[in-house]
Amino acid sequence: MVGVPNSKGCALCLKRSVKCDEGLPSCWQCRKGGRKCPGYAREMKFVDEGPRMRRLTKKMRPVKLTGEAPTIGSPGRKKALIKNKIMGNGANFFATERQDSTAMVHPPSASLEREQLLACFVSDMFPLGASGVQTSFFGSWLWHIPPRLGCSLVFDYAALSLALAYFARTSRDQVSFQRAEMSYNMSLKALAAAVSDESRHFDTDVLGATMLLGNYEKFFGRGHGWIKHAGGTAKLMQARGASRCYESAFDYSMFLACRGSIISEALILKKPCFLEAEDWRKIPPGLIEFPLLPQSPKLHHEFFAHLALVPGIMSRVDDVEMGGNSDCASQIDRLLVLSKAQALRKDFRDWHEEYIGSEDGLRKPFLSKVSPTESDGLFDSIYIYYDVASATMIATYYAYFILINREVNRLVADTIHPKENLDLAQKICQSIKYCSEAGQCGITTMRIVLPIVIPELSGIYLQWAETWLQRISTPIDHI
Numbered sequence: 001m002v003g004v005p006n007s008k009g010c011a012l013c014l015k016r017s018v019k020c021d022e023g024l025p026s027c028w029q030c031r032k033g034g035r036k037c038p039g040y041a042r043e044m045k046f047v048d049e050g051p052r053m054r055r056l057t058k059k060m061r062p063v064k065l066t067g068e069a070p071t072i073g074s075p076g077r078k079k080a081l082i083k084n085k086i087m088g089n090g091a092n093f094f095a096t097e098r099q100d101s102t103a104m105v106h107p108p109s110a111s112l113e114r115e116q117l118l119a120c121f122v123s124d125m126f127p128l129g130a131s132g133v134q135t136s137f138f139g140s141w142l143w144h145i146p147p148r149l150g151c152s153l154v155f156d157y158a159a160l161s162l163a164l165a166y167f168a169r170t171s172r173d174q175v176s177f178q179r180a181e182m183s184y185n186m187s188l189k190a191l192a193a194a195v196s197d198e199s200r201h202f203d204t205d206v207l208g209a210t211m212l213l214g215n216y217e218k219f220f221g222r223g224h225g226w227i228k229h230a231g232g233t234a235k236l237m238q239a240r241g242a243s244r245c246y247e248s249a250f251d252y253s254m255f256l257a258c259r260g261s262i263i264s265e266a267l268i269l270k271k272p273c274f275l276e277a278e279d280w281r282k283i284p285p286g287l288i289e290f291p292l293l294p295q296s297p298k299l300h301h302e303f304f305a306h307l308a309l310v311p312g313i314m315s316r317v318d319d320v321e322m323g324g325n326s327d328c329a330s331q332i333d334r335l336l337v338l339s340k341a342q343a344l345r346k347d348f349r350d351w352h353e354e355y356i357g358s359e360d361g362l363r364k365p366f367l368s369k370v371s372p373t374e375s376d377g378l379f380d381s382i383y384i385y386y387d388v389a390s391a392t393m394i395a396t397y398y399a400y401f402i403l404i405n406r407e408v409n410r411l412v413a414d415t416i417h418p419k420e421n422l423d424l425a426q427k428i429c430q431s432i433k434y435c436s437e438a439g440q441c442g443i444t445t446m447r448i449v450l451p452i453v454i455p456e457l458s459g460i461y462l463q464w465a466e467t468w469l470q471r472i473s474t475p476i477d478h479i
Contacts, residue, residue, distance in 0.1 A: 011038040024246035024287055114160065115146040121163035122146065124170075125440060128291050135389040136441055137300075138215070140292040141257035144250050145208075152205035154194050157187030158212035165220040177220075184216055195232075204244075204251055207236045211258050218261070218447075219440055230265035233258050234274065242279040249288045256293075259304045263311065264448055267403075272312035281305050294389065299355050303393055306348045310400050313341050317407045338411045345404050352397055363390045367430070378464050383431045388438045392445040395431050398424045399449035402456065425456040432468050443472050 009020025010027045012035065021028045026037035126139030145159055161183035168177035191209055195201045214229030237258065245255040259275060266273035274280065285297035294300050316337045323330045356364040367381040385391035402424050405416040428449055435442035450469045457465055 022248065024252075114149045114156065118146040118149065118159055118163050121166050125166070126292055134292070134439065134441070135294050135387065136292050137253070137256040137259075138441070140290045141250075141253040143290070143292065144253055145212075148205070148208075148250070152203070152209070154187055154190035154209040155205040155212075157183050157190055158209035158216070161187055162212050162216045162219070165216060169220065180216075180220070184213065187213060202236065202240050202244075204247075204254070207233065207240065208250075208254060210236060211254065211261075214261055218444055224268075226261070227265050227268060230261040231269075234262045234265060237262065238274045242283055245283055246287075252287050253290070255283065259308075263304070263307045266308075266311035267314070270311065270315050270318060272315050273308045275304070275308035276312050281308075296358055299351070299358065300393075302351050303355070303397070306344060306351060307396070307400055309340075309344050310403055313337065313344065313407055314403065317341075317410050321410065334411055338408065341404055341408050341411065345401070345408065348397065348401060348404065352394070352401075355393070355397075359386065362386045363394075365390070365394060365431070370433075378460065379430050381430065382433045383427065385431070385434055385438075388441055391431060391435050391438055392441055395428055395435060395445055395449055398428050398431075399452040402452055421456050425453045426461075428453045429457075429461070429465060436468075436472055446472055 009022060010030065013020035013027060013029050016029075018029055023031075030037035122139070122142045122145070126134055126136055126142060128143075149156055149159060161180050164180035164183055165177060168174075168180050187209060191206065191213065194203070194206045194209075200206060210229055210232045214226045214233060217226035217229060237255070245252050262275060263273050285301035286293075316333075320330065320334045320337055323333065363386045365383040365385050368384045369381050370379075383391075385394070402421045405421050408415050432446055432450075435446045447469070450465060450472075454462065454465050454469070
């Protein structure tokens with residue numbers, strides 16, 4: 001769990017005991033006084049509640065209630081409620097005494113227990129004390145969530161549905177997953193009400209809940225339900241404007257965490273992504289510090305800036321192709337789009353060279369020999385990566401580079417030799433084993449990049465990739 005000090009403001013304003021507006025990159029008091037603002041980093045105490053909560057979960061789950069229900073206030077009633085709080089069978093986690101399937105009820109009042117449940121989920125997925133901390137924008141945002149519980153109904157339900165689904169998967173307990181689904185459905189109702197309320201629909205918690213529900217679908221759902229939530233996140237984020245990302249560390253970390261889903265949604269729908277606009281590209285990297293955030297924020301910022309341009313190029317190539325090749329205006333448009341695609345291709349390649357050269361070259365993946373049984377008999381070697389973040393970013397780079405090559409070839413045939421895309425596709429295939437064993441971030445990355453790779457493959461390679469995609473896409477309700 002995260003212990004965040006209650007005091008707000010930059011370190012200098014706190015020391016001077018003056019009111020701070022928490023502006024970014026510098027607060028108003030420091031700008032007025034011509035002083036360098038020290039920022040808003042706080043010394044936070046991270047307490048891993050995971051071991052204690054797992055022990056508690058093991059003791060409490062799952063019990064089968066038989067006979068008559070205990071009366072309210074009796075020792076039996078209290079014990080049954082406690083046993084069902086986290087992993088138990090039986091009563092609805094959010095049930096009131098008289099259950100009504102249509103009523104919108106608040107989560108339990110025990111905010112500490114909710115925070116501990118979320119903290120256990122977060123520390124399990126993204127442990128801070130591990131020898132190799134998994135760098136993750138999503139993980140760093142998740143660590144800010146437990147202290148926010150209890151302030152918003154829609155946010156509480158969304159956060160708890162994600163945590164409960166995680167524990168349902170780890171315990172392989174179908175009843176627990178049904179409880180997670182119930183929380184998810186309650187959150188959908190609360191979100192619909194919040195979005196329809198003009199005084200609330202741009203609130204931080206509404207955007208946060210939309211993101212959480214999207215990740216619920218991405219991690220534990222069926223099919224492509226996450227795309228709708230990603231679209232909702234994109235619309236809310238765009239309507240709020242880039243300036244809202246400077247309001248707090250939570251808002252900034254939320255922007256960092258949702259960029260990938262927003263770009264993926266635009267890519268799937270073949271529409272330009274609003275993150276390619278100048279005001280979004282100007283949001284500087286490294287505004288906050290957190291243990292899970294990368295040590296080289298500039299390279300990560302450039303990575304997402306390059307990704308955000310790809311959907312727009314694909315959309316504009318479609319427009320050029322639909323316009324035909326006859327008139328002069330169409331030819332000019334074609335050359336302009338081609339110029340942008342080629343420039344992006346060069347910038348992205350330069351980024352890749354710089355990225356794999358960082359950390360003294362340790363981020364460059366290397367091939368490792370494996371036995372036929374370990375590689376399903378298709379490849380005799382697989383790629384090993386420096387860490388999960390490197391694997392997800394480099395695999396994504398390979399996939400998006402394939403997309404850029406395709407668009408260049410659509411504009412001018414045979415500009416890019418097909419072998420280049422095939423080589424990149426093989427590199428992704430040889431990265432599947434590492435990513436599939438690298439936690440949810442690695443699996444989610446492969447769910448996105450494998451469909452891009454598949455058109456480049458044929459024969460046994462195509463069958464192999466499709467089998468892998470089906471394997472990593474199996475929904476949780478098949479446990």
